[in-house]
Amino acid sequence: MSLKFKIEKKLEGKLGRAGVLETPHGKIKTPAFVTVGTKATVKALTPEQVRDLGSQVVLSNTYHLYLQPGDGILKKAGGLNKFMNWEGPTMTDSGGFQAFSLGAAFGDHVSKIASGESSVSRCGVENGGTDSSCSLAKIDEDGVTFSSHIDGSKHKFTPEKSIQIQHNIGADMIFAFDECTSPQASYEYQKEALDRTHRWAKRSLDEHKKLNKENKISLLGIVQGGRHEDLRKESAEFISKLDFDGFGIGGSFNKDDMYTAVGWVNEILPENKPRHLLGIGEPVDFFGGIENGVDLFDCVAPTRMARNGGLHTTDGKINISNAKFKEDFNPIEKGCGCYTCQNYTKAYLSHLFRAKEMEAGTLATIHNLYFINKLVADIRQSILDDNFEDYKKEFLGRYYN
């Protein structure tokens, strides 16, 4: 294990903590938001822009890179960091979620995977995500068989294959191969899938140990179990006993019980290893996740929303395409320290979006990522300053007013 995790301060009476996670490509101050760079690029930004707006770590998607350009090319390029010119810490997911949600179905025995309206799946993936649709993929004990969303070609991910691909991509932190069930799935199916996910966790770990000769890559196990307290706790118990370097919390929650479920899990997971809540990124979620012991979050929402003109402000979201901004010569948010707010007006952004100019996406993405990174950094600081509850009340009261 090449990850070092140090807790600097705990949130009194709660599971939350501020810490520092050390990776081969640098330190991450946690809690942290992980910026999504699906296809080895954070859409619309150079790596220098990503760094300058405060992103500490980038997550790419294994499913996408496997299909295009192929993990062999990333290996030949010297790995993800070198390929995409990002010097900081990196992660990849296991590819499972996208194989289920994007891979078209075929075969005689298919399991229906409805991504539904769960809190987790609303985030989806950066490109081609079909969060609200149902798709089909064939799942068996060995793994998941799917068709490429690009050309329909047939592929199979197994735990071993996922780990092999992730080692070729070569991020600092990678994930065990798991099954992300639908929130609509029955208890019986959730239980069956969870047992399989646990068997896949062991297989992922075995394959990882075989490949990780240089000990540069860290493997995070994933806790599943849907909305069920007993399954979530069983999963946390099982996964925490395996020799993982950290943990992901995946799957489907209802928005209402998400934080509770995260708390069930984090009370069991070992305190000294980092925890990543997969695919979550609304402002309110950071408070709920962090006070329940989450260290890392990733989500495409801030970047995808930005490209559609949706911008975060401390007074809530605005859409820059609204006619009232056409002659508004103020920045998106007065006092915001981001490059966009320091240099451009809402009138200019409004023009760029109407004119369908590429810089529209760039400037909006810079603002939203800066906003989210700063929010998570401010929550971290509030833990250090014994000020979490006040900051939470102040921020949420203003944002969701």
Add this chain to the structure above:
Amino acid sequence: MSLKFKIEKKLEGKLGRAGVLETPHGKIKTPAFVTVGTKATVKALTPEQVRDLGSQVVLSNTYHLYLQPGDGILKKAGGLNKFMNWEGPTMTDSGGFQAFSLGAAFGDHVSKIASGESSVSRCGVENGGTDSSCSLAKIDEDGVTFSSHIDGSKHKFTPEKSIQIQHNIGADMIFAFDECTSPQASYEYQKEALDRTHRWAKRSLDEHKKLNKENKISLLGIVQGGRHEDLRKESAEFISKLDFDGFGIGGSFNKDDMYTAVGWVNEILPENKPRHLLGIGEPVDFFGGIENGVDLFDCVAPTRMARNGGLHTTDGKINISNAKFKEDFNPIEKGCGCYTCQNYTKAYLSHLFRAKEMEAGTLATIHNLYFINKLVADIRQSILDDNFEDYKKEFLGRYYN
């Protein structure tokens, strides 16, 4: 006149010269390539990226900004530089060329304006240019009536209106309103249009003097005359006698006689004022234009080509979408000093283009603009070093091999 132009060295036995053009927003070392930022943004780049790749001056299109967001918004924003966050020198064209080529026709008396296959019009404008098509606009003594290519609304540009719009936009250097004729037009029509352009030149100048109280904006007159030596010379004589701060050479040439025609004009134009060849930007054109006395060039070709995957190298153009680059881990050009070549491989660019990622356009545009800026800077240096002919032979021999 707020332009100061100083010739540092002349090309022996030819019309070419290396100089420095001083504007209210800084100095331009000439000859220089003017980067096109049609809608107050250089497509796919931030102003800092534009500056860092060596661009000295940006030209926006009056027709586009008038229609979207409207020159009134640019005026309220404090002018083009402030609106788009570009600190360096700026230009706008007169809007005439786009009104002819993009504005749809209506009215009872229409003149057919075929943009044809002339050397000039191949460059067109950054967005929505319809270089090879014919379009219709109504021209009369007063000006040009056209319909917006965005919403079909009816508009009229006159010399006075063009100058008023350009003053609202507020670039450092603006152009007189002219008619750019088709190369297919008859001699008689060319003559008629030229006389009208000369009357419009005077009207443009009168309006400019009325509006230019602060003496911050410089007006360049435009020489037309098509492929006809007598008309070109007549136009150069006429325009050079008016109180312009510099000159544009516009209109239609055949590729073969373009440099000759430019020479006819520049032998007549006063030596102490800058000359801009409108809409020209192929590598060979810089040599031909510069040795015939051109100081400034603008063209969308380098940026538009880049967004389509066409990249300049000293060994000629390549298309990055070619399958052979998929596993080519070299930069676009070894030894190239641009950000893209310093940090990315052809394999990565190839991936970004195949994946239709926004950074594909950004990285390719950075390379092409750097390449063109450096080429023109190297030609300038070869004039200073008495090495122009050798450099021309070497570059062209390799590029067009």
